[in-house]
Amino acid sequence: MQNDKHSKHFKSTHKYRRQRMRNWLLYPALVGFAGVASVLAVNPAAVTAPLSNAGQTHYLDQGWDHQTRQQLSFTSFGSRLIPYDWFLALEQAQTAQLFRDPAHMSALGFIIAEPDEYNPDGLPVGVVRDKDKQHGDYVGLTCAACHTGQVSINGQRIRIDGGQALIDFTGFEIALVAALEATLADTEKFSRFYARLSQLQSNSLPTTSLATQSLQVLMQTRLQQLQQRLHNNKTDVPYGHGRLDAFGQIFNAIAVEALNMPVNIHSPNAPTSYPVMWDASHLDLVQWNGSAPNKEPGPLFQNAITALAVYGTIDIKKEDLSYRSSIRINHLADLQNGFYQLTAPQWPQQFAGALDEKKVAAGKALYQQHCVDCHTYVNPADKKRKLRVVLTPVAEVGTDPLMAHNFSQRKVQTGILEGERSLLLVGKKFTAQASSLDLVTHAAFGALLNQPWQSFKAVVREYKTNLPATPSTIDSYKARPINGIWASAPYLHNGSVPSIYDLLLPAKQRPQTFYVGNIELDLQKVGHLTSAAPNTSLFDTRLPGNSNSGHEYGTELNDEQRWALVEYIKSL
Template identity: 35%
Template sequence: MSFRASTWAAIAGLCLCTCRHAPPQSGTQIPEDARVADAYGDVIEIEQGWTDNTQQSFYNTPQGSEVLPYAWVVVLEQSASEKPFLDPANIERFRYIPRKKTASNPDGMPIGWTKSTDASGKAWFGMACAACHTGQLEYTHPQTQQKVGIRVDGAPTLADFNLMNLELVAALKATLTDQAKFDRFAKAVLKDGDSPNARSGLRGELQAQTAALNARNEINKAHLEYGFARIDAIGFIFNQTMSTLPGIPENAKPSDAPASYPFLWGTDQSDVVQWTGFAANFSGAGILVRNGGEVIGVYGKVALTQATEYESSFLIENLGYYENWVRELNSPAWPETVLPPVDQAKAAQGAKLFANACAQCHQVIPRSAAITTAYVANITPIELLGTDPTELSNMSERQYQAGIYAGKKAASIAGSEIPHPTTGLDPLINAVSGSLLKHKIESAKAFADQYATRTKLPKTSAPGYKGRPLNGIWATAPYLHNGSVPNLYEMLLPAAQRSKTFTLGSREFDPVRVGYSMEQPKTASDYTPFTLDTSIKGNWNTGHEYLTTRDGVPFTEEQRWQLVEYMKTL
């Protein structure tokens, strides 16, 4: 048995005695073209196999992220005005998805912005999967000029996580320095308990929280900006694991490998996850550990000690529920009632080209069988693929002081000892595993039902990036692992002919090239467009030039458009 397999087996051993089913999710099946009830503007749903209850659970269920006290964020003002930080226009500026207030969302939190309660009873604002993995496109009919939004569950967000974090800290700092802001904030937070002593305590706590969030922003600084639709999640997670949690400031590394948010449908069915395929998607404990690692990246807390078990903020059972919901999520079909219909003749020709040139790396799985079909992802070595290597090299080559992790077993109770120095992966496994072991009952409940059905074993391959089935690929721009190609048409061009720079931020969908529109808004906009410069390392748009058929004949321009048309049907 491999080290990774024995590691997960040891954790799983504590999890076999109890069973827990996810909360009932009967609800009403979401039909194609249904209007989103809590949306701002006219937004339609796409049928993806979920009920309304499943969707709302995915949007609202916390996973253990603790960004700020919940009572603060619902009254916090923007840095330069008295408008709420949660004002829909402000949320839309970050390109998260604002929602109207409903019974299940009484404070009108954006999709994936959640409320949880810790062991002391304190409520926290956090972020969950839906914040990063719910997409919303817009299409303006060329004749009527009517704009319709298209909600896609499990699709990449367009959001700028960094901008939101910077603006959140700016709002907190303004609350500390502007007495009138602080007075309004204190009155709203303290309510009947308002007093000079209470205000003094609140100010101290506000200073501490502001410093902590500001420090996080500082340690992740890089030479490039991510902009909309991209984030260096692995860099954030490793900095939390190796710098913040063990208290080793010098371990911080620039988070300089922005990646496009991956789409979630097909995740549970794959043998590996993440763009680099480093996370083996096998056995219950393995999935539980990789989901715990994700929580660390969005302000989850772990109290490291010399012991093998750690207190944490993880909501372990909820992580199990999330896996069940994603397992049931199907890809979005091209919505022909809103977007121009697919040219079926071109698509038929494109299907033949795809089978010859693309299907070796991107397996074709019919949408009707996607939820029940497991697949083995293709990991293409970086030397062959030729895309930007920064995410891969950062993950595998960066070295850190081991600190408190030195000499511990990677999975707390199993595996080889963590050396000094070390890469970030084994300490990450240790931090999450120790948290699971501290909460054996919750881990058992999550494992027994939500994870125990997984039996796949990890595979080994040369370091590279993952190729997966392209179901729903039309709704997942921008493309390549680092989001450096704006649309599917440009993916089929030689790298030298792809856009050297392009703008991100518009939700407007281009159904011809298939991606977000690159055009600047002609009128005053609710956002500042971000220009992605592909000449900067981390943003390179090189590689993936599989632009020949199997017999070596380059694609013609006509064949490129046939392929684009076919990929609309996946």
């Protein structure tokens, strides 16, 4: 997967600790804080020691070895949230506990991980260090943050590689902003924050009063940017655990932030569940609405857009023929190739109990009658399998239409890009208005064009002979193979149905409200337990974007048939 140079980068733990602050722009601003730090009793172990033991985790056979798993979990694709050492040193808003404390990150839905050569500081899965020689290190998110799941069965925790995460994305952002606000407002909290930075930096600093002000200015500047992003992406209906309107937020990231045009703000109010990644690289179309062809260079574009959506940076200037960005294009190829190897998790009979073979047989016949036309079978032994999705118009499938409608109908002002070509050098010229998707595609193309050799190599390395496909011109949702679906609750694109059993009921009989965030597997209905519990969020299907209607296929089955079909689906 990763090349030797990249692996050595993670292994050189001591070297990178010495270099953490060397290149970051606040380094000159920090000069002079020794006087503050010297009066604080900071235990170095509080900064550098491994976090608390994450406990035993079981892994299923999904085509990855442990090295591949760790590389994909902690490889940056260019996400830059805040300087890396700020994240290591930052306290929670209301306490002196570190923000990255396992209990705090776990409450936000992140999966806790032990320190190792790929993750020296014991950060949660998908929370990664992005190294920049010019500006220093940043912390950001990578694919694994949203596309790694876990379930618990009778106290045994099982990792689901490429699974559906249950992180509270907005809750994480809000908590981070609150922590920065509190650090700047509280003298003692700020002093402890700096002392940890000094400990991480491991050198003595002379005293100047300007240093305090300079650091505070840098922090205040980044805080204001994060506050503005929260404002741009506010919604009337909270996402809660396990959902994000990724399209809505990337549209705002480009059309609002990168172009500096507040007039383009649209509420990203159509959150969807984080889709599972096994077989995704083998499909002809991806995204919940089947909007993205999966033949090169499509995957490279999609992954570049994802990097920009999750705190990647891009500098769009009218006079430039390409756009500088933080996207790690060479890493995108590694990530894409890694997920190509991934297979669906099999029902863990060693923890969850054996399947009822009689029910499985009866359920298979029902599946062939009611389901297989849309949800085809997969042969995981075929390493180069080519899979085709089925697109069903929104009006026919009947599920919540908001995500599909927002994607196809959203228009924005083009601002400085008016008159520019849609693909910089070719394509139609932008008028005063364009679709959000066209602007995002333009930005991604500009970022890839800025690193032409890396982009070319990535396309060559990623290239797979997937089936060609053209997205539908009608608002639709895709039906893909459902192997491993037992590990990806809740269901439907917007996460509005808590279990497989509930999905086989008529919509009027499905739960109106339930809680999301509990990883304990419901072995009977097949989903997560949905009662109120700490660190869960209420899902109300009566709110806009949350409808649990539609997908009423096989709903005429009697209860015995439903349970047989559930049992068979567990076996896929």
